[in-house]
Amino acid sequence: METTANSSTKTQQVINPSQLLDHWQGHRSLTRRVIEAFPEDKLFEFSIGGMRPFGEMTLELLAIAAPGIKEIATGKTVEFNEKIDHGKSKAKILELWDEATGEINTHWATVKPERFQDKIKTFGQYEGTVQSSVFYFIDNEIHHRGQGYVYLRALGIEPPAFWER
Secondary structure, three states: OOOOHHHHHOOOOOOOHHHHHHHHHHHHHHHHHHHHHOOHHHHOOOOOOOOOOHHHHHHHHHHHHHHHHHHHHHOOOOOOOOOOOOOOOHHHHHHHHHHHHHHHHHHHOOOOHHHHHOEEEEOOOEEEEHHHHHHHHHHHHHHHHHHHHHHHHHOOOOOOOOOOO
């Protein structure tokens, strides 16, 4: 493959910020359906192999996504806080999930594409770039959703199809 000085220094874009947000929100929509699939009495009680109940995992996801993108958008450090008032209620978790989805959309719109390679430290402790932080937010959600799938199957409940985002 031949390259010229110009082509080797030119940045190629594979996905734009709007497409990345759509991808992320597709995952969030699927995770929401996993939350919905849990019986109310199992969301904060059922666990396997010493893992946290899925309801507690969702609190982690809520503590990361909207606060993390808000921090990226505003530049103001946010403390990582999983202590979210939920009353062990699936309806409350879903309400918080929907609120976070709106907050993500709002703050995302203010992040300029040229910032995605900026070095940042999310929650005052995790170093990376804007892009790597967003990827972490998405990857962490996928990881915990996978645990939720295992729980649902153990409870005899068919989880939502993972490809339907």
